[in-house]
Amino acid sequence: MTKKMMLLAVLGLVASPMLFAQDANVAAQSKAWAGIGAGIAMAIASGLCGLGQGRAVAGATEAMARNPGAIGAIRTMLILGLVLIESLALYTLVIVIRGSGLLG
């Protein structure tokens, strides 16, 4: 990192309390962002989960095509892997459900 970028970073860090200071009705303003935060969090989690599952399925189908004798074992491994990756996106869903008031 060049010296200019370092200087800018330090200035940003020092100035951040002034930049992000909020006025009196903090609670009401923050609550409005819960929905947006929930949406962004769920989108990131689902997107990355989709990428991971895509790679899992790609590897599994290629292995099954190369070695048709091992289809049973590969299928078991594929299902197990998909569910474990899915559960990572579900942890985010649980936080979204509990944290924002969206889904009750």
Add this chain to the structure above:
Amino acid sequence: MQETELWLTKIFNDYLATPGNWFLSMAGLPHQARPWADFIVMQVLVMTILVLLFAMLRGRLSADQPGKLQHIFELIYEFVHGQTEDQMGNGGVKYLGYFGTIFLFILFSNLIGLIPGFEAPTMNPVVPLGCAVATFLYYNLVGIQANGAKYAAHFVGPFWWLAPLMVPIEIVSHLARPLSLTIRLFANMYAGEKVTMVFLSLTYFMIPAVFMGLHLFVALMQAYIFMLLTMIYVAGAMAHEH
């Protein structure tokens, strides 16, 4: 506090409030006007259905002329037995009872949520937590029973001098197992129901049925995955160090 009740819960609360309060007082909780909760009544229903099914099966077992019920249960048994042999060879067959029980209980609990008028008990986070804690205790007990005091060697890792590093990591990862089992089952069931409800509030025509079909598939998969993970944990616990 529940705003609405299922019709079965209403029957339980109207006629069986006193035994319900007796259960509550056994747990040290104060008496309530309507003690039976939805998920408790649904669990009792699932339990009753399973017991009745197996009682009916027991009366009709026959080696020469197997009936339809026997064929279905033979399929289920072969499935669970096959998975057990895949995971832990022949020594795991004595644990088949627990795997089959947890599979059938979670399967029926998930499926009963699809019937209108009933609710899946696994939608309430307490029920998957109970199953996960039971599994946690079970695989630790199996490890202690199979390996004796050497079960603690599992937590140490490959080398004895790595113990101060490995033991906290292993303990945290072992504690993460019931947590992940609980959240996976609860979140899948809850999200499936909520998504169906959201689409039902948007349109009545065909789209909610698609999501309900997806929820059915997910219900089957989650029961299978819970059983598979239980088997993997038990296999890891009873593994003899070479």
